[in-house]
Amino acid sequence: MTTDDAAAGPSRRRLLVGLGVAAGVAVGAGADRAAVALGRDPAASGTGDVVPFEGAHQAGVTTPVQAHLHLAALDVVTDRREEVADLLDRWTAAARALVAGRAVGEHGAVDGDPLAPPEDTGEAVGLPPARLTLTVGVGPSLFDDRFGLAARRPAALAELPPFAGDALDPARCGGDLVVQACADDPQVAVHAVRTLVRLAAGTAAVRWAQLGFGRASSTDPSVPTPRNLFGFKDGTANPDGRDAAAMAEHVWVGEDDDPAGAWLAGGSYLVARRVEMHVETWDRSPLAEQEQVVGRSKGEGAPLGLAREHDVLDATAVAGLPATSHVALAHPSRHGGAQMLRRGYSYVDGADGLGHLQAGLVFLAYQRDPRRAFVPVQEALSRDDAMNEYVRHTGSGVWAVLPGVGPGGRWGSTLLG
Amino acid sequence: MTTDDAAAGPSRRRLLVGLGVAAGVAVGAGADRAAVALGRDPAASGTGDVVPFEGAHQAGVTTPVQAHLHLAALDVVTDRREEVADLLDRWTAAARALVAGRAVGEHGAVDGDPLAPPEDTGEAVGLPPARLTLTVGVGPSLFDDRFGLAARRPAALAELPPFAGDALDPARCGGDLVVQACADDPQVAVHAVRTLVRLAAGTAAVRWAQLGFGRASSTDPSVPTPRNLFGFKDGTANPDGRDAAAMAEHVWVGEDDDPAGAWLAGGSYLVARRVEMHVETWDRSPLAEQEQVVGRSKGEGAPLGLAREHDVLDATAVAGLPATSHVALAHPSRHGGAQMLRRGYSYVDGADGLGHLQAGLVFLAYQRDPRRAFVPVQEALSRDDAMNEYVRHTGSGVWAVLPGVGPGGRWGSTLLG
Numbered sequence: 030m031t032t033d034d035a036a037a038g039p040s041r042r043r044l045l046v047g048l049g050v051a052a053g054v055a056v057g058a059g060a061d062r063a064a065v066a067l068g069r070d071p072a073a074s075g076t077g078d079v080v081p082f083e084g085a086h087q088a089g090v091t092t093p094v095q096a097h098l099h100l101a102a103l104d105v106v107t108d109r110r111e112e113v114a115d116l117l118d119r120w121t122a123a124a125r126a127l128v129a130g131r132a133v134g135e136h137g138a139v140d141g142d143p144l145a146p147p148e149d150t151g152e153a154v155g156l157p158p159a160r161l162t163l164t165v166g167v168g169p170s171l172f173d174d175r176f177g178l179a180a181r182r183p184a185a186l187a188e189l190p191p192f193a194g195d196a197l198d199p200a201r202c203g204g205d206l207v208v209q210a211c212a213d214d215p216q217v218a219v220h221a222v223r224t225l226v227r228l229a230a231g232t233a234a235v236r237w238a239q240l241g242f243g244r245a246s247s248t249d250p251s252v253p254t255p256r257n258l259f260g261f262k263d264g265t266a267n268p269d270g271r272d273a274a275a276m277a278e279h280v281w282v283g284e285d286d287d288p289a290g291a292w293l294a295g296g297s298y299l300v301a302r303r304v305e306m307h308v309e310t311w312d313r314s315p316l317a318e319q320e321q322v323v324g325r326s327k328g329e330g331a332p333l334g335l336a337r338e339h340d341v342l343d344a345t346a347v348a349g350l351p352a353t354s355h356v357a358l359a360h361p362s363r364h365g366g367a368q369m370l371r372r373g374y375s376y377v378d379g380a381d382g383l384g385h386l387q388a389g390l391v392f393l394a395y396q397r398d399p400r401r402a403f404v405p406v407q408e409a410l411s412r413d414d415a416m417n418e419y420v421r422h423t424g425s426g427v428w429a430v431l432p433g434v435g436p437g438g439r440w441g442s443t444l445l446g
Numbered sequence: 447m448t449t450d451d452a453a454a455g456p457s458r459r460r461l462l463v464g465l466g467v468a469a470g471v472a473v474g475a476g477a478d479r480a481a482v483a484l485g486r487d488p489a490a491s492g493t494g495d496v497v498p499f500e501g502a503h504q505a506g507v508t509t510p511v512q513a514h515l516h517l518a519a520l521d522v523v524t525d526r527r528e529e530v531a532d533l534l535d536r537w538t539a540a541a542r543a544l545v546a547g548r549a550v551g552e553h554g555a556v557d558g559d560p561l562a563p564p565e566d567t568g569e570a571v572g573l574p575p576a577r578l579t580l581t582v583g584v585g586p587s588l589f590d591d592r593f594g595l596a597a598r599r600p601a602a603l604a605e606l607p608p609f610a611g612d613a614l615d616p617a618r619c620g621g622d623l624v625v626q627a628c629a630d631d632p633q634v635a636v637h638a639v640r641t642l643v644r645l646a647a648g649t650a651a652v653r654w655a656q657l658g659f660g661r662a663s664s665t666d667p668s669v670p671t672p673r674n675l676f677g678f679k680d681g682t683a684n685p686d687g688r689d690a691a692a693m694a695e696h697v698w699v700g701e702d703d704d705p706a707g708a709w710l711a712g713g714s715y716l717v718a719r720r721v722e723m724h725v726e727t728w729d730r731s732p733l734a735e736q737e738q739v740v741g742r743s744k745g746e747g748a749p750l751g752l753a754r755e756h757d758v759l760d761a762t763a764v765a766g767l768p769a770t771s772h773v774a775l776a777h778p779s780r781h782g783g784a785q786m787l788r789r790g791y792s793y794v795d796g797a798d799g800l801g802h803l804q805a806g807l808v809f810l811a812y813q814r815d816p817r818r819a820f821v822p823v824q825e826a827l828s829r830d831d832a833m834n835e836y837v838r839h840t841g842s843g844v845w846a847v848l849p850g851v852g853p854g855g856r857w858g859s860t861l862l863g
Contacts, residue, residue: 139744143737144734145733146729146732147677147729147733147736149677150675152675152677152792155670200799216660216792219675219792219794219805227729234801235797235802236797238797238803240657242636243632243636253572256568256572258569258636260567261568312567312644314563316558316561316562317560317561327556327568328556328557375636378657378795379654380518380653384651384653385651386643388640
């Protein structure tokens with residue numbers, strides 16, 4: 030594997046893109062193609078918009094939330110474990126290039142052998158890195174009897190239990206693998222997912238995918254809290270992604286969490302839920318009812334009974350909230366102090382055929398153990414949340430988010446060798 | 447109607463939002479709500495991102511293409527013509543506020559009577575105007591026997607003929623009304639469409655809707671031409687939206703174009719097509735084949751046989767292109783000089799259930815007369831375009847885009863009184 034792609038600058042390392050492109054093909058096949066810019070240039074748009082790829086943890090978890098999401102769940106279509114390992118190798122190499130704002134392939138963007146497919150699909154040529162992060166995880170289904178991994182499945186990596194009111198569409202659930210692409214430019218996120226999907230041909234295929242926009246929570250308390258499609262600030266009580274101690278306690282898997290899951294140390298668990306929001310019904314309900322449902326004021330976002338958004342919401346203050354409010358039911362004091370790092374997005378997927386817009390939330394939450402975080406919280410919410418009248422969970426997935434990689438490292442090496 | 451909403455600054459004019467909100471409700475219902483910011487503040491983000499609402503033509507046609515699209519087609523659900531006129535009144539008033547970055551309703555954003563629904567849905571509070579434009583049109587179906595408008599239908603406002611290879615889904619076609627929202631922030635565009643849909647309750651309902659991103663053409667030659675999801679520059683040959691003479695010739699309906707359609711002078715025709723792009727198949731085809739299909743080089747975007755993207759592509763140069771190339775078949779020299787102003791977007795709508803991403807182009811083209819522009823061009827393309835192997839038209843619509851409004855004006859007044 031290449032060890033320095035992220036720092037390679039304008040030179041183009043040949044990546045093992047597995048597209049059948051022969052080494053050493055002629056560069057440039059005509060005057061017009063010779064003029065092709067050599068991929069995307071991070072320097073042109075400042076270095077501030079490149080998120081470092083390497084680290085003990087993957088980027089895209091505590092990274093301040095970018096403006097756009099493209100989430101893709103894939104199923105492995107081979108029964109050969111080494112092909113899965115090879116895929117993760119190719120993905121790691123491609124991701125190093127993509128997050129640095131470079132095209133995949135030796136020839137920059139769309140240059141190369143005219144008789145071969147272009148190495149890069151080209152739609153991101155000229156676009157900045159846009160703080161792209163690519164975050165990869167493996168689902169519980171990868172640990173069935175296909176790949177001999179059953180003994181290495183951590184107990185926390187289990188299919189989520191059914192919850193009251195679930196309306197899950199199997200075509201929007203699960204997946205052996207997940208890729209979360211976040212970027213400040215949607216075309217950069219789409220290009221990245223498309224590229225990884227293309228590199229997966231023959232090994233894995235898309236099971237479901239979802240675009241999101243508009244940040245439905247913040248991982249950085251220093252920026253204003255965004256609003257979800259119910260018009261409320263969302264993510265006010267999120268832990269601070271910059272707080273390493275909080276992340277170690279609530280988000281990152283520890284070395285001793287589970288003997289079967291030692292390979293996941295430094296990783297995390299991602300729970301994704303596609304939550305339809307019935308905005309037309311919501312929009313017809315009185316302001317006071319909306320606030321009672323949420324447990325916060327709509328304008329300021331303060332917990333009901335307090336004055337300001339960030340006033341401390343301790344167990345005493347929670348006791349003053351409506352018992353069926355979303356904020357009260359989800360509060361860490363009700364769940365042994367459990368916290369998740371949410372980084373959700375809004376979505377709008379056309380119309381529902383009944384005269385309404387189809388809109389909602391791509392709920393994404395990172396946590397150290399879903400059994401102590403998402404599962405008990407969602408059990409409480411699905412039972413009692415006054416918001417249930419306005420939402421419906423239609424998609425779902427849980428994945429173990431692989432540990433980060435250092436120089437020369439590759440995703441999944443601790444699991445697949 | 448209000449006459450000065452666009453210039454009203456921080457004061458809040460009561461808009462005829464038709465939401466059953468009584469006039470004169472108490473402002474502020476608690477300390478936390480009293481702190482609500484008074485809507486969105488254009489000044490906070492500079493005035494450059496407010497696109498003027500008033501003019502001889504609607505904004506959103508020649509306006510330099512914003513980053514995001516939310517297109518919604520609606521069907522009228524009343525048979526009372528005056529209710530349609532009232533709806534367009536409400537839409538005009540709301541649009542004046544929305545494009546200026548203000549919330550709808552007297553009380554700013556989400557403040558007001560706790561026993562009534564908030565006047566504004568709130569998710570755009572704190573967001574800048576983001577160059578929002580709202581562009582409204584009426585479809586041929588509005589001129590059936592429901593509203594007594596049959597005699598006023600211009601001959602050019604006819605359902606599009608079937609084209610070879612059409613794979614149209616009726617649930618993505620037509621609509622009595624269309625709203626095109628474009629903005630540099632997707633949440634601003636979504637909020638605007640949601641607001642207009644909400645104001646239409648009881649009068650019109652969403653038939654279909656589509657989000658788009660990434661600009662698949664430019665109306666301003668001074669900025670780099672964007673790339674579509676085939677990785678090619680798209681819109682190179684678009685007319686210059688700043689060229690008033692070209693717009694008068696090709697885009698705006700003239701006073702004498704059609705006696706039945708005198709009400710449309712200063713308006714235009716919008717043709718929308720949802721074009722699925724089979725990107726996986728495309729990505730497997732050789733570079734030379736892709737370039738032969740398009741008729742341009744992939745990197746530079748030059749017409750094949752020429753050196754640079756903007757080298758003049760006259761009839762002689764066209765004769766040197768592959769006869770079945772997209773550029774050759776669509777060239778104005780083949781269609782009596784007809785031109786359209788394209789302002790399309792890319793889309794990605796999840797996965798197709800067969801392991802692929804569902805991606806494509808929201809083709810949007812403005813023109814003076816579809817019978818002399820889109821229809822003959824698409825007839826040629828649908829018959830002979832080499833690109834047909836890679837695309838499929840799944841949605842379609844044509845609308846007369848209403849003339850612009852001046853101070854105190856309202857959409858549709860020339861048609862509905």
